[in-house]
Amino acid sequence: MTRVPDDRGLMMYWAFDEGTGASALESVSNVRDDIQYVFNDAEFTEPCDPQWRRGVSGSGLLFDGYSTYIAHPFKGDPTGEPAYRSALSIGVWVAPRSYEWGDEGKLSAIINRHDRERKQGYLLGLFRHGTWSFQVGLEGGRWEELRAPDGHELPKNEWSYLNAVFDGNEGEMKLYLNGGEIASAALPRGSRLAEAAGMDLLIGKNNHSSLLSETFSLHMFSGIIDELKIYNRALSPEEAAASYRHMLDSAHGGDRPQLYYDEIKLDRTPLLADRHRPQYHVSPPAHWMNEPHAPIYFDGQYHLFYQHNPHGPFFHQIHWGHWVSKDMVHWRDLPVALAPEKDRLAPDGIWSGSATYDAEGLPVLFFTAGNDSASPNQSVALARSVYSRDGDPDLVHWVKHPEPLIVQKKGMGAFGDFRDPFVWKDDDGWYALVGSGIEGEGGAALAFSSQDMMNWTYKGPFFKADIGKFPYLGPIWELPVLLPLGSDKQGVNKHLLLVSPVGEGADVEVFYWIGQLDKHRLSFVPDQEEPQLIDVGDFHFTGPSGMVDPKTGRKIIFTIAQGERPSLQEYKAGWAHNGGLPISVYLRDDGRLGIEPIEELQSLRGAKRLSLRDKSLAEANAMLRDVQGDMLEIQLEMEPGSAERFGIKVRRTPDGEEETLLYYDLNQAMLMVDRTKTTLHPGEKCGGIQGGKLELLGENLKLHIYLDRSMIEAYANGLKSLTTRAYPSRSDALGLELWADGDTAVKSMDIWDMQSIW
Structure with missing residues (x-):
């Protein structure tokens, strides 16, 4: 019979068995921690919970690699003075999905509450190519690190069980992978770990992550985490092996837990509703x-x-x-x-x-x-x-x-x-x-x-x-x-x-x-x-x-x-x-x-929304009033008449407050896009007027336009394309309107709905 793990000295435990929702229970303190996730309060798509996956036991939490993390509040000396402890052990199941480059030598944190400059706290995390490490700050201002040796990297898309042990009384640090010891380091006997006073404990994010482009926190974990335990004592080699074997025997019939690619892969589902x-x-x-x-x-x-x-x-x-x-x-x-x-x-x-x-x-x-x-x-x-x-x-x-x-x-x-x-x-x-x-x-x-x-x-x-x-x-x-x-x-x-x-x-x-x-x-x-x-x-x-x-x-x-x-x-x-x-x-x-x-793009056509021939601009626009969409294919031929500039407005609000104008300038022989009214969103930067030469040599303007949400592609007379972007702020920016600065004739216009390929 498999030995049941001894949970004496258990300080914190996240089972991640919720399987849904935006919080995770730390069951020792009975504190429910919020899970930070970019789509908890989404701006461009439908809000949704963090992603949960099948874990080694019950469910596990999927960390997306850049926005998902948990902050467990600090409960310590209110004066901010560091506390000291003589032992600490961590046990956790992880399945990395990808590895970071390892900027500034920092780890992608699995769990940490550390301040390396002050030589305080602890950090367990991944480095480049699946290398992993346990780091601690000791009383007296020392920083110690124990890295997994070559050959013991954490594989992507597979479950691994990690134990990191600090034993100050015995003067040693140890790493265990899947129940077996893989690394150890000697410390002075009687060493004590200095807690990082006043800092939250973070799961999935480094306490001191570098910032990229003033926006992205690096050194975050990408993959699934399950069954995270922290002890205030040093686990023995037998206990580390028993914890690993108990999970295999109790939940997997004695075999290693399987993880299928579809259970950990990047999921496009939350993005399908992105406007x-x-x-x-x-x-x-x-x-x-x-x-x-x-x-x-x-x-x-x-x-x-x-x-x-x-x-x-x-x-x-x-x-x-x-x-x-x-x-x-x-x-x-x-x-x-x-x-x-x-x-x-x-x-x-x-x-x-x-x-x-x-x-x-x-x-x-x-x-x-x-x-x-x-x-x-x-x-x-x-x-x-x-x-x-x-x-x-x-x-x-x-x-x-x-x-x-x-x-x-x-x-x-x-x-x-x-x-x-x-x-x-x-x-x-x-x-x-x-x-x-x-x-x-x-x-x-x-x-x-x-x-x-x-x-x-x-x-x-x-x-x-x-x-x-x-x-x-x-x-x-x-x-x-x-x-x-x-x-x-x-x-x-x-x-x-x-x-x-x-x-x-x-x-x-x-x-x-x-x-x-x-x-x-x-x-x-x-x-x-x-x-x-x-x-x-x-x-x-x-x-x-x-x-x-x-x-x-x-x-x-x-x-x-x-x-x-x-x-x-x-x-x-x-x-x-x-x-x-x-x-x-x-x-x-x-x-x-x-x-x-x-x-082959014609296979994406859905309902035909409009088909007209030989209309005036006003007649064509009257027929366009009921045609709206942000996933359309448009074929348009316009005869200049007296107009010098003529074209079509797309992604237009009913009042014209937002719109993007594709047009041809006859005098300059230029295919242009005017995005001065494309969006009112203060965070988007699309704007201005862009374009380039297009010699029509007396032909009518023939535009073949593909609208696909923010994408606008216009192919003109089989000679040039004009690709641009539009991020309207308003959800009703779906209209179309033909435009000219003089009398022009609409020789033909056909519009189809387009279907998603996903």
Whole structure:
């Protein structure tokens, strides 16, 4: 029979068996502690309780990694003088979901009441890559730490039982993992722990967390916590083992507790009612993303990856998130594909890259490996799918090659800026472009070739800019993409080169050139020196990636749709950014680049709300009065007549107090958006007038508009897009109104409701 744990000296105990609600009972004092959680009093979505999950016994509390924590009030000497104790033990079950980077050497706290500067209190928490530690402040001004040794890191998405013991009388600290001792440290006999006077005890948040962007508290726990006990005595090795074994025998039939991925994964459910979060654009379940990248088609499915921080809606500790789709429209969330690990390859971040096929036709990922202990701290690395070994149809499992494949050397571009490999394969081998620059000359894409995908030869700059002529192209390029466009009318084979400039003076947009690939020299010759913009929405359409669709031969581009919100709004919302709609690009007969949303998006159409032909502006607006929505598809053709400026107002309140105007300026040949009345919310920053050149050459204005909550995408005449954002303060900002500064004719207008993909 399993020994029942001895709870003598139990000072505090949270069973976390509530399973619902926004408080947790500390059963020794019978105090019910509030659970802090961003959506307890939500501003943009429906308020909801903190997330509870199945625990090791009953339920457990899920900590989201950036907003969830418990503050248990201090009950001690009211004078503020520290009390001392000769022993302290902690026992807790934890299942981490993600790890932090470990800024300033601080721990993501599981439980703590400490002040390191004053050498008081205690802290049990995680560090980088699952390392964990117990720290105490001792009488006399000493700070002691005991870290779990290598090989005893806490695995993600699994239950682990931790015991941390301070025994001042015997002069030792000990750590136990799953009932077994893994570390000990000697202290002077008779040591006493100095309590951190006047401080609350925090669960899930560090007492002295660093602040990021003046908003986000770092060093918070991400995952599930259950069965947390604190004793005023030192547990023996036998007691630690018995507590572990008792839980296994009493609740799990003697086996280790199982935790299924679906029980701990990021949950998008609380965000589905967010009045600003797009519902038919691809997005992570929650938290942060930046550019989607590495699209690839394999075994009947499209895969798309994205830069992701699973710990919260802020830029930090970047992983590769992963989606899969049958049609590039309806996506499924998959587990993180690549994460920083305790290795020599990429411990500090898994940055952007691309996907291609190996010699057997299996998918491989090329990524930027972040290693701050190396110089430079960026290199090109590879991960292989284990599809061929375990029949993994969703390509969930990836194994990194242990060494970088391409390491930047002096003279190979701007040293220290070397990232975002774009790799493709043809009958002659593999080729790669890497984003960088040329010192004193501007941004550049560097070219490499390989016969076996593993050994690479530097071929020199593929293409570089003259920063003197085009200063907005910046000193560094990121995310180079090369796509074949086929032959023009003269039979000349053309390619499309995309780049994203960064650095001092750079305009962070997606610039492109149409030109010819010189495969012998592995270089690019543009048709014209000056770059063009795909999108004129000003920093909302960025982070390009691309692929040739093997099913249809189309050239598809994916982008990030920047959220353009202050950090506080992203904190309150629980998410940051989403993907833009996939677009198909092609070479038009007139030599210009054609741009269209993919036709599969029509599968999202719901009810048709309006269809009209050849109406005056007034007639069309009369028919529009009953059409409202923030998830719509609109196709509109307007003939200028006497008007010089004309277009459509979207996300409009009935009184026009809030509205966003998309319009064309005929005299300046500009596609524009006026957001001066977009929102009255004092915390949002969207505003002003943005736009860019669009030469219609006598054509009517043809707009294809997608509204998806805060997202507004307008495709004009198959030539340009304008992507922007709107965060109205009023819930009735759902109306539409056509607008012109003169007489104009509405040649056609069709509107559909659009359905969520989630």
